[in-house]
Amino acid sequence: MNKKDVLIIGAGPTGLFCAHQLGIIGLSCEIVDNLDKAGGQCIELYPDKPIYDIPAIPECTGEELTNNLLQQIKPFNIKFHLNERVEQLKKIDNRWHVRTSGNKEFDVASIVIAGGVGSFEPRKFPVKDCEKFEGNSLFYSIKDKKIFKNKAISIFGGGDTALDWAIELSNTSTVNLIHRRDGFSGVESSVQKVKELNDQGKLNLYTKYQIDSFLGENKIDSVKIKHDEGEIKEIKTDYVLGFFGLIMQLGPILDWGLNINKKKIEVNTENFETNIDGIFAIGDICSYSGKLKLILSGFHEGALAARGCFKYAKPDEKLRFEFSTTSKAAQERLGIKK
Amino acid sequence: MPKITYITHDNNTHTIDVQNGLTVMEGAVQNDIPGIDADCGGGMACATCHVYVKEEWLDKLPTKDDGEEDMLDMAFEPKQNSRLSCQLIVSDELDGLVVNIPSEQS
Numbered sequence: 001m002n003k004k005d006v007l008i009i010g011a012g013p014t015g016l017f018c019a020h021q022l023g024i025i026g027l028s029c030e031i032v033d034n035l036d037k038a039g040g041q042c043i044e045l046y047p048d049k050p051i052y053d054i055p056a057i058p059e060c061t062g063e064e065l066t067n068n069l070l071q072q073i074k075p076f077n078i079k080f081h082l083n084e085r086v087e088q089l090k091k092i093d094n095r096w097h098v099r100t101s102g103n104k105e106f107d108v109a110s111i112v113i114a115g116g117v118g119s120f121e122p123r124k125f126p127v128k129d130c131e132k133f134e135g136n137s138l139f140y141s142i143k144d145k146k147i148f149k150n151k152a153i154s155i156f157g158g159g160d161t162a163l164d165w166a167i168e169l170s171n172t173s174t175v176n177l178i179h180r181r182d183g184f185s186g187v188e189s190s191v192q193k194v195k196e197l198n199d200q201g202k203l204n205l206y207t208k209y210q211i212d213s214f215l216g217e218n219k220i221d222s223v224k225i226k227h228d229e230g231e232i233k234e235i236k237t238d239y240v241l242g243f244f245g246l247i248m249q250l251g252p253i254l255d256w257g258l259n260i261n262k263k264k265i266e267v268n269t270e271n272f273e274t275n276i277d278g279i280f281a282i283g284d285i286c287s288y289s290g291k292l293k294l295i296l297s298g299f300h301e302g303a304l305a306a307r308g309c310f311k312y313a314k315p316d317e318k319l320r321f322e323f324s325t326t327s328k329a330a331q332e333r334l335g336i337k338k
Numbered sequence: 339m340p341k342i343t344y345i346t347h348d349n350n351t352h353t354i355d356v357q358n359g360l361t362v363m364e365g366a367v368q369n370d371i372p373g374i375d376a377d378c379g380g381g382m383a384c385a386t387c388h389v390y391v392k393e394e395w396l397d398k399l400p401t402k403d404d405g406e407e408d409m410l411d412m413a414f415e416p417k418q419n420s421r422l423s424c425q426l427i428v429s430d431e432l433d434g435l436v437v438n439i440p441s442e443q444s
Contacts, residue, residue: 045383117377117384123444126415158411180416185408210415228418245412247444248377248384263375284379293379 002079004028005313006306007098007108009086009253012040014283014298015114016069021306023076024330027313029112031078032100034085034119039066041116041284042295044246055296065295075335085119087252096278109312110278112305113265114298115285118248125156125242130214137220138240148173152236154223156211157243158183163190165241170203176235178206178225209233214240261287271308272301278312280305340433344371344389347441356428362437363387363423373439380424382406385413386444387423389437399426414442 006022008015011033022029037043042051042062050059060068084100089111091097098106122140124130130138142148142165149172155162158179163186166177177194184191197203212224212232222236250263259266259275264287267273272280282301284293291297310319324330331338339355342365346352356365366374366387375386382405391399396419402410406425410416423437 041378041383045378046381123412126442159408180411181407183404183407185404185411245385247386247412249444 001105001107002030003107004030005109006112006309007032007096007106007110008112008114009033010040010114010116010283010285011035011038011080011082012114012116012283012298013042013065013069013295014116014302015040015112016066016073017299018112018114018282018302018306019076019078020069020073021303022309023073023078023333024324025306025310025319026329026333027306027309029078029108030081030106032081032084032086032098032104032106034083034101034121036083038070038080038082039063042066044120051295053294053296075333085251089256110280110309112302112309113253113274113279113281113285114283114302115250115253115281116248117263117284118250118253120246121249121251122242123244123247125211125214127211127213132218133214133216133220133240136218137216137238138214138242140242142241145169148239151238152176153239153241154178154235154237155241155243157241158185159243159245160186160190162186162241162243163194165243166203167193167197170197174204176204176206176237178209178211178223180208180210182207204235206233206235264291267301270304272305273308278309280308340428340430340435342428342432343434343436344374345436345438346371346373347439358429360428361424362389362426362428362432362435365428366423366439371439373441373443374423375443376424382409382422382425385409385411385422388413388416388440388443389421389423390417390440391419391421392436392438393419395432395435398431414440414444 005027006029008029008031011031019029043066047063084102088099096108096111152174154176155166156178166175169175198205208228209225212226214220215222222234224234226232265281267281267286267288269288272282274281282305283298341353342356343353352371354369363376377386378384406422410420
């Protein structure tokens, strides 16, 4: 059991800055995120794309912003729990008990949901009943590439993940790469490599094809793919890999009894608390009159939510407003030596 | 004001006046038309405002840039006439545009 003042759900820019604001007022927190790294949408959707509207930073990339935020919260030694999704919420003696997908447990005075548009999950095939193959012959990520040795693999997708695995697995397996168009979104060098391998007969490339259906009883035996013009091909295959990127889903948070409207959590604008005492929501996931989906708005919301958390963590103390420039306490917490 | 027609998956037709300068996505979201999620808010960073454009309109729309085509790879059942509605800016030229909303966005 991890006992802290606050649990932050979501390690995007808003969650990270809220951790800073908690740290500076002397509250402890830990952060859970379903991705394998901090940064949220900034890292997953646009790490290399420039952002032009962070105050006082004329231009930075999603990755630079994330790295700077991580640098800024370094003094607080905050523990991250990555690849974990929050599942269960219980209230016990005025404290919140949260359990994650990996069975980690937290005991906290309050919770800040900074979950963006939801947790990132792999985008799946739009084929009916294909879930039954998931985990035995159908995968959306690779954990153990050894199982593919000397097997026939059908990879769907046109991004870097699809191309990289097609190239790598073509060394030891029969690889079919199937993509909906001639163009690819992956890097040009990988696209060239795939085309070379196809010309040399070391990989079978099918473009302008999409999935039609999976055939097989308990495991997939073959896939039917359909050309833009309507022609259908059947390919023998032992495994199918789908790499269509990630989608965002609210997941179990939907069942927590929060007021949710159009996939957003309703909050007040005084401290961004939800309809449930001690649960706050900030960033893209919250909704209120005048909400702007900007990172800078998330920072503001995080600063106020952090202060809202104070009365739950330290009910007998009064929080005094201080500036980081002059507050001795804040500077001590930041580890500044004078 | 240009009229945009959204046909939802269950074949309900919604014809809406959408102000010039808004996107086809914004027209749907602001008028509570179901089936357009627009998770990323119009940044061409997801594919959850995917629509199918009526054939006769395809040539009249601004061409797709690479980023849009890349994101459409991620869309639910993309077709030749797939577009991201956040990339279609409403103008007088688009008056009468008809788009079909897919059964799912992810």
